[in-house]
Amino acid sequence: xxxxxxxxxxxxxxxxxxxxxxxxxxxxxxxxxxxxxxxxxxxxxxxxxxxxxxxxxxxxxxxxxxxxxxxxxxxxxxxxxxxxxxxxxxxxxxxxxxxxxxxxxxxxxxxxxxxxxxxxxxxxxxxxxxxxxxxxxxxxxxxxxxxxxxxxxxxxxxxxxxxxxxxxxxxxxxxxxxxxxxxxxxxxxxxxxxxxxxxxxxxxxxxxxxxxxxxxxxxxxxxxxxxxxxxxxxxxxxxxxxxxxxxxxxxxxxxxxxxx
Amino acid sequence: xxxxxxxxxxxxxxxxxxxxxxxxxxxxxxxxxxxxxxxxxxxxxxxxxxxxxxxxxxxxxxxxxxxxxxxxxxxxxxxxxxxxxxxxxxxxxxxxxxxxxxxxxxxxxxxxxxxxxxxxxxxxxxxxxxxxxxxxxxxxxxxxxxxxxxxxxxxxxxxxxxxxxxxxxxxxxxxxxxxxxxxxxxxxxxxxxxxxxxxxxxxxxxxxxxxxxxxxxxxxxxxxxxxxxxxxxxxxxxxxxxxxxxxxxxxxxxxxxxxxxxxxxxxxxxxxxxxxxxxxxxxxxxxxxxxxxxxxxxxxxxxxxxxxxxxxxxxxxxxxxxxxxxxxxxxxxxxxxxxxxxxxxxxxxxxxxxxx
Numbered sequence: 001x002x003x004x005x006x007x008x009x010x011x012x013x014x015x016x017x018x019x020x021x022x023x024x025x026x027x028x029x030x031x032x033x034x035x036x037x038x039x040x041x042x043x044x045x046x047x048x049x050x051x052x053x054x055x056x057x058x059x060x061x062x063x064x065x066x067x068x069x070x071x072x073x074x075x076x077x078x079x080x081x082x083x084x085x086x087x088x089x090x091x092x093x094x095x096x097x098x099x100x101x102x103x104x105x106x107x108x109x110x111x112x113x114x115x116x117x118x119x120x121x122x123x124x125x126x127x128x129x130x131x132x133x134x135x136x137x138x139x140x141x142x143x144x145x146x147x148x149x150x151x152x153x154x155x156x157x158x159x160x161x162x163x164x165x166x167x168x169x170x171x172x173x174x175x176x177x178x179x180x181x182x183x184x185x186x187x188x189x190x191x192x193x194x195x196x197x198x199x200x201x202x203x204x205x206x207x208x209x210x211x212x213x214x215x216x217x218x219x220x221x222x223x224x225x226x227x228x229x230x231x232x233x234x235x236x237x238x239x240x241x242x243x244x245x246x247x248x249x250x251x252x253x254x255x256x257x258x259x260x
Numbered sequence: 261x262x263x264x265x266x267x268x269x270x271x272x273x274x275x276x277x278x279x280x281x282x283x284x285x286x287x288x289x290x291x292x293x294x295x296x297x298x299x300x301x302x303x304x305x306x307x308x309x310x311x312x313x314x315x316x317x318x319x320x321x322x323x324x325x326x327x328x329x330x331x332x333x334x335x336x337x338x339x340x341x342x343x344x345x346x347x348x349x350x351x352x353x354x355x356x357x358x359x360x361x362x363x364x365x366x367x368x369x370x371x372x373x374x375x376x377x378x379x380x381x382x383x384x385x386x387x388x389x390x391x392x393x394x395x396x397x398x399x400x401x402x403x404x405x406x407x408x409x410x411x412x413x414x415x416x417x418x419x420x421x422x423x424x425x426x427x428x429x430x431x432x433x434x435x436x437x438x439x440x441x442x443x444x445x446x447x448x449x450x451x452x453x454x455x456x457x458x459x460x461x462x463x464x465x466x467x468x469x470x471x472x473x474x475x476x477x478x479x480x481x482x483x484x485x486x487x488x489x490x491x492x493x494x495x496x497x498x499x500x501x502x503x504x505x506x507x508x509x510x511x512x513x514x515x516x517x518x519x520x521x522x523x524x525x526x527x528x529x530x531x532x533x534x535x536x537x538x539x540x541x542x543x544x545x546x547x548x549x550x551x552x553x554x555x556x557x558x559x560x561x562x563x564x565x566x567x568x569x570x571x572x573x574x575x576x577x578x579x580x581x582x583x584x585x586x587x588x589x590x591x592x593x594x595x596x597x598x599x600x601x602x603x604x605x606x607x608x609x610x611x612x613x614x615x616x
Contacts, residue, residue: 077504092502094495096562101488106504108485120484149300 083171156187356561363544399519452531494561
């Protein structure tokens with residue numbers, strides 16, 4: 001894979017639900033080491049296109065290439081097995097379980113030897129060590145205990161754990177669906193810092209967000225989605241937030257040449 | 261720096277940029293807060309305290325009549341059936357479900373074991389296996405209806421309870437197989453009633469089975485991925501699914517295991533009462549739910565420990581025997597159990613406030 005190969009490439013993706021066309025021959029591109037923000041009005045289909053990329057919906061037409069190779073995901077688990085992680089707005093965590101349990105949910109480590117093989121015992125020390133390491137890397141290790149239940153954490157802390165989980169297991173890229181939508185201003189700041197930390201590690205990120213200041217602060221490129229397809233991709237340095245909103249809502253014609 | 265980025269910065273400065281990432285301070289304070297935290301971490305502590313307290317109080321009131329190996333093991337024998345069924349009930353309730361058909365599965369399985377042996381002359385071990393298979397099968401239907409058809413567990417098992425009970429009476433023609441006949445021709449059916457004594461205390465195979473079953477389940481729930489998934493599914497099935505847990509498989513395994521355990525309870529029931537009676541064990545569903553609730557397992561799922569259910573069953577057993585030995589009207593037992601149920605749920609709600 002050369003440096004120029006996009007991490008994700010979607011070509012002519014179509015998804016219909018009965019008479020409704022959620023994705024209308026849309027293209028998509030995520031480049032290496034970038035934060036790509038996906039913006040669009042409600043119902044523009046920005047969630048739909050991202051779902052198609054991570055296997056949550058199966059497109060009717062079009063093709064998706066990951067690192068230049070065509071893929072056909074049938075579920076988000078397939079995508080996850082390829083090293084694609086998703087951070088959900090609603091967090092996807094079990095509040096009554098510990099931080100370590102949550103980080104390893106669905107991919108637990110078993111002990112070596114008899115205890116693990118026949119009694120299927122979990123390797124708690126290994127899981128806790130790994131979880132602590134990952135949280136420390138992202139500067140989140142002010143947690144009292146890795147065995148603290150997730151419900152004792154604040155919204156921002158939970159999102160921090162979710163981001164750490166994604167960063168720990170993602171080898172290809174991370175999708176973040178409105179990661180700051182449920183958070184207060186201070187907590188959003190921390191999560192934005194985390195996102196930039198993750199990019200600094202070389203993992204590209206797709207960021208779906210409504211929050212223009214957040215998008216313009218962290219994104220390298222902005223994918224504007226309108227009426228089921230990619231309208232344009234802009235460089236946040238060349239446009240203002242009002243421009244972006246104008247493209248999104250159709251108040252302004254998009255630049256003819258792909259600026260970014 | 262573009263105008264946009266400038267805007268973003270100002271937006272933040274206005275909000276007060278905080279440098280340190282995610283502070284995790286402990287806001288709980290005071291003795292009450294500490295207690296709440298302790299109970300939150302060890303949900304079976306409350307029923308354990310109540311159990312020990314009840315034993316001590318009845319021991320003081322009744323002396324050696326109550327506080328003897330004989331009386332203690334008698335309690336174990338009396339609660340073994342409810343204890344085994346409560347283990348099955350705990351699994352289902354941990355997934356935020358409820359199983360009203362546990363008692364019916366138990367009775368029907370015991371009837372199948374008995375009738376297969378006596379009506380068709382099938383070798384006893386095979387008949388027992390058939391009973392266990394039927395119990396597991398009914399659990400599988402429950403699980404499938406809950407997980408795939410997405411019907412509420414309460415409705416599924418309410419319906420299944422009636423269906424199995426009716427099938428049970430139709431199939432058995434309401435006939436009881438007498439204890440003497442079983443003893444003479446198929447004593448393996450009464451295997452769980454086999455007694456052995458250890459220094460004045462009498463144990464039965466059924467009691468040992470209950471204790472081992474709870475120990476194995478407690479281990480599995482705490483130390484295996486399957487156990488963590490059971491809790492995660494009960495906590496928030498959508499979140500579990502998004503984290504990569506196979507929710508359908510977890511629910512199926514829980515309901516099937518519940519059916520299997522109930523069938524074992526049916527086998528233990530034959531050992532306990534000696535005969536195979538299609539009218540026995542009618543209260544097992546309510547009694548098992550009582551044990552689970554008193555045991556501190558949350559009816560909302562995802563919280564509690566299966567050890568608590570054992571303690572819950574034992575509390576009921578201690579109250580029943582203790583009050584009977586005191587010569588009190590049996591209604592006092594029900595009255596106290598009723599109070600305990602309400603108190604247990606109130607404590608559960610209080611503990612859950614930690615998440616606020």
